[in-house]
Amino acid sequence: MGKVIVVTSGKGGVGKTTTSAAFAAGLALRGHKTVVIDFDVGLRNLDLVMGCERRVVFDFINVINGDATLNQALIRDKRIDNLHIFPTSQTRDKDALKREGVDWVMRELRNEFEYIVCDSPAGIEHGALTALYHADAAIIVTNPEISSVRDSDRIIGILAAKSRRAEKRESPVEEHLLLTRYSPERVKKGEMLSVEDVKEILSLPLLGIIPESPTVLKASNTGMPVILDPASPAGRAYEDAVARFIGEQREMRFVLPERRSLLRGWFGRAAS
Amino acid sequence: MSLFDYFFPRKPASASVAKERLQIVLAHERSGRDGTDFLPRLQKELLAVVTKYVAVEEDMIRVSLGKAGNASVLEINVEVPHTAKPTPAHAAPA
Ligand SMILES: Nc1ncnc2c1ncn2[C@@H]1O[C@H](COP(=O)(O)OP(=O)(O)O)[C@@H](O)[C@H]1O
Ligand SMILES: [Mg+2]
Numbered sequence: 001m002g003k004v005i006v007v008t009s010g011k012g013g014v015g016k017t018t019t020s021a022a023f024a025a026g027l028a029l030r031g032h033k034t035v036v037i038d039f040d041v042g043l044r045n046l047d048l049v050m051g052c053e054r055r056v057v058f059d060f061i062n063v064i065n066g067d068a069t070l071n072q073a074l075i076r077d078k079r080i081d082n083l084h085i086f087p088t089s090q091t092r093d094k095d096a097l098k099r100e101g102v103d104w105v106m107r108e109l110r111n112e113f114e115y116i117v118c119d120s121p122a123g124i125e126h127g128a129l130t131a132l133y134h135a136d137a138a139i140i141v142t143n144p145e146i147s148s149v150r151d152s153d154r155i156i157g158i159l160a161a162k163s164r165r166a167e168k169r170e171s172p173v174e175e176h177l178l179l180t181r182y183s184p185e186r187v188k189k190g191e192m193l194s195v196e197d198v199k200e201i202l203s204l205p206l207l208g209i210i211p212e213s214p215t216v217l218k219a220s221n222t223g224m225p226v227i228l229d230p231a232s233p234a235g236r237a238y239e240d241a242v243a244r245f246i247g248e249q250r251e252m253r254f255v256l257p258e259r260r261s262l263l264r265g266w267f268g269r270a271a272s
Numbered sequence: 273m274s275l276f277d278y279f280f281p282r283k284p285a286s287a288s289v290a291k292e293r294l295q296i297v298l299a300h301e302r303s304g305r306d307g308t309d310f311l312p313r314l315q316k317e318l319l320a321v322v323t324k325y326v327a328v329e330e331d332m333i334r335v336s337l338g339k340a341g342n343a344s345v346l347e348i349n350v351e352v353p354h355t356a357k358p359t360p361a362h363a364a365p366a
Contacts, residue, residue: 145290146290146293146294149294150294150297150298153302154301161305189285190285190286190287190288191286191287192287193290194287197287197291201291201294201295201298
C-alpha cells in the first residue's frame with residue numbers, strides 16, 4: 001500500500017513544485033516506485049519542471065471523466081527508472097477534480113506505487129484541500145518570511161481538521177517542515193528569520209533546509225529536477241531531505257554561511 | 273547610552289521584529305480555530321429542534337464559545353417572542 005505525501009504551503013511561489021519534482025525524483029533514484037501528481041488544475045507547471053511537457057497526452061481530468069485510462073495518462077520519466085508523472089488539466093474549471101474521481105485515482109495509485117507525491121496548488125480552496133485530503137504525510141514548504149510562515153500555520157490547522165485521516169479519526173498526518181530559499185548570510189545579518197525561529201513558531205520537526213540558489217532556476221529552465229544537478233547546493237539539500245524522510249540520519253547543512261576566505265573572495269573576483 | 277549609540281541608534285534586527293509579530297498574530301489566529309468550526313452547524317441543528325416546539329426565526333438563536341477563567345463556556349441564547357405559538361404538531365392535546 002503506497003504512501004501519499006502532499007507538498008503544501010498555503011502561500012504561492014515558495015517552492016512546492018520545485019520540491020515535488022526534486023522529492024519524487026529523489027525517492028525514485030533510491031529505487032522506490034514513485035508517481036508525482038500535479039493538483040494545480042488550470043496552472044499546469046509540474047510537466048515543465050520535470051521536462052515532459054511535450055509528452056502530455058491525457059491528464060487527471062481525462063482520467064476522472066473516463067476519457068483515458070490511468071496508464072494512458074501516466075508519463076514515464078526518461079532519465080529515472082521508477083518515476084512517473086501524472087499531469088493535471090489546463091481546464092479553467094477549478095472544481096473539476098470531483099471527489100469520487102480523485103478517491104478512485106488515489107486508490108489505484110496506492111496499489112501501484114510506493115510513494116505518491118502530490119504537488120498542491122497555493123491557497124486553501126478546493127484544489128489545495130483535494131491535494132491534502134488523502135495525505136499520509138505532509139511536507140510543509142515554508143520560506144523564512146512572515147507571510148509564508150503564517151500561511152503554513154494555517155495549512156497545518158487545515159491538515160488537522162480536513163484531511164481524510166482527521167475525518168476518519170485515524171492517526172494524524174505525519175508533518176514535516178521544509179524550509180526553502182534560505183539565505184544563511186541574511187539570517188546572520190538579522191534580516192531573515194532563522195531556522196530556529198521558524199521551528200519554534202510552527203513547532204514542526206525539520207526535514208531540511210534548502211538554500212536559495214540560482215541553480216534552481218537553471219534546472220527548471222532545462223526541465224530537470226534540481227536534485228539531478230550534482231553541483232547544486234539545493235540539489236544536495238533535497239537529497240538529504242529525502243534521505244531523512246525515509247529514516248536516515250543526516251546532519252543539517254546550509255545552516256551557517258559558507259566560510260569563504262577574504263583572499264579567495266578577492267582573487268575569485270579578479271579572475272572572473 | 274554611549275555617544276556612539278546616540279549618533280547610530282541600534283534598531284532591533286528586522287528578523288526579530290518579524291518573529292515577535294508572527295508570534296502575536298498566530299496566538300490570536302490559533303485560539304480562533306480548532307473546534308469553533310462546528311458552531312454554525314450546531315446553530316442550524318438547534319434551530320431545527322427548537323422550531324419543532326416553538327416558532328422561532330434563525331437569528332433568534334445565538335451560539336458562541338467563550339472563556340470563563342480556565343474553562344470554555346458554550347453559550348446558547350434562544351430568544352422566544354411573547355407571541356410565539358407552539359408548533360401545531362407538538363401542541364399539547366386539549
Ligand atoms: N531554493 C531555491 N532557490 C532559488 N529559487 C528557488 C528556490 N526554490 C524555488 N525557487 C524559485 O521560486 C519560484 C517558485 O517556485 P515553485 O516551485 O514554482 O513554487 P510554488 O510551486 O510553491 O508556487 C520559481 O521561480 C523557482 O525557480
Ligand atoms: Mg506550483
